[in-house]
Structure formats: structure tokens, C-alpha cells
Amino acid sequence: MYVQDNATARQLLRSFMQFDRAEWHKRSIEGCKPSEIKVLLCIKRNVAPPTQEMKVSEISRLLHVTSPMVTQLLKRLEADGLVERHSDPSDRRTVGIKLTEKGDLIATKAAEAFFASLHGLIEYLGEEQSQQLAELLISVSTYFNGKEAALQHTYWSGSEEA
Amino acid sequence: MYVQDNATARQLLRSFMQFDRAEWHKRSIEGCKPSEIKVLLCIKRNVAPPTQEMKVSEISRLLHVTSPMVTQLLKRLEADGLVERHSDPSDRRTVGIKLTEKGDLIATKAAEAFFASLHGLIEYLGEEQSQQLAELLISVSTYFNGKEAALQHTYWSGSEEA
């Protein structure tokens, strides 16, 4: 059984392993660790216009990490002067989180670096193949993580959660 | 600049993030952690016929992890009775590593689980798309990690290192 497919399965597995080791998001930028950069970008891309602030729970949901993890990351970012926390007067359990000027600058630089790298990739693969790749990877995520996962948005998606 | 491509770049980034979170190799099997399973499979797939043994340095090279890491993993696997170490009499600095019967059994089970999951994926995506995906991911790795990376084999590749 599966004799014919074995070659494809092995190729796939090998390609997954290699992609896993690929350094597309493992670099520190301006002294920020990858996980910290993700938080900065998440805030930059998802703040609501009136206050320009986000809640811990929103970041947690968008990045798919627990709120204790978000708290820890924010603690470091605050110590580095990249975000500010203000206790929300309308619900004092929550905290409004906002990028500082410095934090915004680093987020911008990080986004530029990410997109420059991606544009290089798109040039390398070609527009059409790049789009196909994105579609295929979403299908793979759907297959492995169940349908919900593929519908969830990450921090760089401009659109809102369903 | 890059205005047209921005949508593609964002889609790509989102697909990468989602794939990153996909649980295709994050499961423990039979009490073995993912990293331990990788070592077991690496040994099973790459042992040389005469002795059925491997060296730490070979595992390290094939899995792209440092030898101290391999040593640590082997220590746990040995404690669980899944591998055996024999000091090689022809070069007593090195150690021959071999799966025990129990280790071989778990490696077999792990491989079966991996491939069952992959065959499901191939069915889901279709044979042709699966192959295209594998090729695209290898291209992406080449782009991000440099040409050498794409030529290196992982533990499931039946073929030998170049």
C-alpha cells in the first residue's frame, strides 16, 4: 500500500524539514528578538484608530500565544522603551498597549526588512508560483490544524478576525 | 515601489506563519519527544549495513544540530532503552550508536504515523500539487538559506549526502 506515493511523501517531508530550518523569521533586528518583533508588528498592524492601543488579550489571540507569554514579552519591550502600558480607566482590569516612537520605528524597519526579503523571494519564484505556494501552504495548515486555523488571521493580515 | 506585489507578499507571510504553527511534527509518540523521534528515525534510515551503527558526528551532520545536542538526546534515549552505545575499538574517541529492538519498534511506529499523515495530505492536495509544493518549498529554502542547504539531505532521504 502507498508504494507509489512514497517518493512524493519523502520529498514532501524533506521539503518541510528544510523549510522549517529556513531563516525567514529567526533574525534579530535592532536588538529585538523574533518574538518581540512579532509583538511590535502585531500592535502596529492592528491598533484601533481612536486610542492607537491594544489589549493583552487581543495580542494573545492574534499571535496565538497565551496571555502570560504576551505579558512577558511586553515587559521586555516596555523595559526597552518600545511600548507603553496605560491602565484603562473604563475597565481597570485591562491595559492599553501602545508603541512608543522608538517602538514604531523598529516595527517599521522590521516590516521593511521582512517585505524586502519577501519581494526577493517573489522575484526568485515568480509571481504566479508565489501565489500558488501561499495557497498550498494554507491548504496544508488547514489539513494539519483543522479548518479554524486557516481562517484565523495573523498580525500582518490587514483584515479583521471573522 | 512593490505596490502590486504587496498583496502577494502579505499572503505569503501569512501562509508561512500558519504553516509554522502547523502540528505536522510536534507530537510526542510513545513517550518520545519530537526531537528524540528525529534521532531514532535518523539512525534507522542511515545506519550502514555492516555494523548497523552510527556515530554522533554523523547524526549531528544529518540533523543539522550540534554534537552536544546529539549527546544529550542520546543520553535520554539510552536511559529509555531505545539506543545502545558501544565504544568503537578501532577509534576509541568515537561511539557506535545502534537502535535497540524497542527503539527500532518506536522508530517504525513513528515513521508509519508520519507517512500516514503525509499520505492523507497528498490525498487532500492531490499528487501533482503535492509535488509542486515540495519543489516550491525547496526553492524557498534555497532562497533563504543559500544553495548548500537545499542540497543537504535530511534523515528521511534514502539517498546519501553529496
Added chain:
DNA sequence: ATAATTAATTTGGTAACCTAATTATATCTA
């Protein structure tokens, strides 16, 4: 015979996550 090299190991980190328990506040209910 000594120096240099190599293989594996020990030691002591780090990054990125997690769960459980705690604290403070808000909301619901009797």
C-alpha cells in the same frame, strides 16, 4: 615525543513557549 587535531561530552547558558495559581476588577444574581 610532542604538538596539533578530532570526537564526544560536560557545563552553563538562551528563546519561546506552556500551565497553574494569584490579584484585581467587573458583572451577574438572589
Added chain:
DNA sequence: TAGATATAATTAGGTTACCAAATTAATTAT
């Protein structure tokens, strides 16, 4: 409206998967 319940964030402590530097032991090269 007082007490019970729920929710947001944090603190505390643990895990996995890695790494670099130093060490030990054995081999090879001068």
C-alpha cells in the same frame, strides 16, 4: 446590594529544543 462568579492581566515555575565554550580522551602529524 452583598456575595458568587467570571474575566484580564500578572507572577511563578516548568519544558523543549537548541547553542557555545571548555574539557577529556584518543588519534595523527612533525
